Amino acid sequence: MMKFLTSPIATALVSIVVYLGATVAFWKTPSLPPPTAVNGDDSGPKKIVPSWDFINPEADQLVVELRTEKKALDKREQDLKDLSARVESERAELKMVTQTVRQLQSDFDQNVLRITEEETANLKKLAKVYSDMDPASAAKILQDMDDPSIVKIMTFMKDSETAAIWEAFAKQGETQAKRAALLSDRLRLVSFRSNNTTK
Numbered sequence: 001m002m003k004f005l006t007s008p009i010a011t012a013l014v015s016i017v018v019y020l021g022a023t024v025a026f027w028k029t030p031s032l033p034p035p036t037a038v039n040g041d042d043s044g045p046k047k048i049v050p051s052w053d054f055i056n057p058e059a060d061q062l063v064v065e066l067r068t069e070k071k072a073l074d075k076r077e078q079d080l081k082d083l084s085a086r087v088e089s090e091r092a093e094l095k096m097v098t099q100t101v102r103q104l105q106s107d108f109d110q111n112v113l114r115i116t117e118e119e120t121a122n123l124k125k126l127a128k129v130y131s132d133m134d135p136a137s138a139a140k141i142l143q144d145m146d147d148p149s150i151v152k153i154m155t156f157m158k159d160s161e162t163a164a165i166w167e168a169f170a171k172q173g174e175t176q177a178k179r180a181a182l183l184s185d186r187l188r189l190v191s192f193r194s195n196n197t198t199k
Contacts, residue, residue: 115152115190127156130165139168143176151186162187 115123130138130153142150142165154162162184169180 115155119152120156123152124156126153131157131161135161135164136168136171139165139172139176143169143172143179147179147183147186150183151190154183154187155190 130142133141142153154165157165166180166184169183170177
C-alpha cells in the first residue's frame with residue numbers, strides 16, 4: 001500500500017483530485033457587464049440590444065444622404081438619356097431636311113439652264129442665224145440638237161421667232177409637239193436671259 005501511495009500514478013491522481021476540488025471551491029460565475037444607454041437615453045432601466053438592432057443616428061443620416069444622392073444621379077442619368085434621344089431625333093430631322101434641300105437643288109440645277117458670259121456672243125450669233133431661216137428648216141436642224149442647246153439659242157430670239165419654230169416642231173408629229181412644249185417651259189427657267197435679242 002505504501003508503495004502505491006509513493007508511486008507516480010498515485011501522485012498524479014491526488015494532484016488531479018486536489019486541482020478539481022480547488023477549482024470547484026473557488027469558482028465564481030462572472031457577472032454581466034453594466035448595460036449601456038440606448039439612443040443616448042440615460043433615464044429608466046437600460047436594455048442591452050444585439051449589435052444588429054443598434055441604432056446610430058449618424059449612420060441613418062448617411063444612408064438618407066446616399067439615397068438622396070442616388071435619386072439625384074438617377075434623375076440626371078434620365079435627363080441625359082432624354083437629351084440624347086432629343087439630339088438624335090433633331091439630327092435625323094436635320095439630315096432629312098438637308099437631303100431634301102440637296103434634292104431640290106439638284107432638281108433646280110437640272111431644270112434651270114445657266115448661260116455664262118463666255119457663251120453669250122456665240123449664242124447670239126446662232127440665234128440670228130436661226131431667226132433668219134425659214135421656221136420649218138430651223139426646226140429640222142434644231143430637233144437634232146440636245147434640249148439645253150436649243151433652249152440657250154432660243155433665249156436670244158424674239159418671242160415671235162420662237163413661236164414660229166415651236167409651231168414647226170408641232171407639225172412634225174406628237175413627239176416633237178410634246179418636246180416643243182417641254183422646251184418652251186424650260187425656256188422661262190433660264191437663269192440669264194438677255195434683253196438684247198437679235199434678228
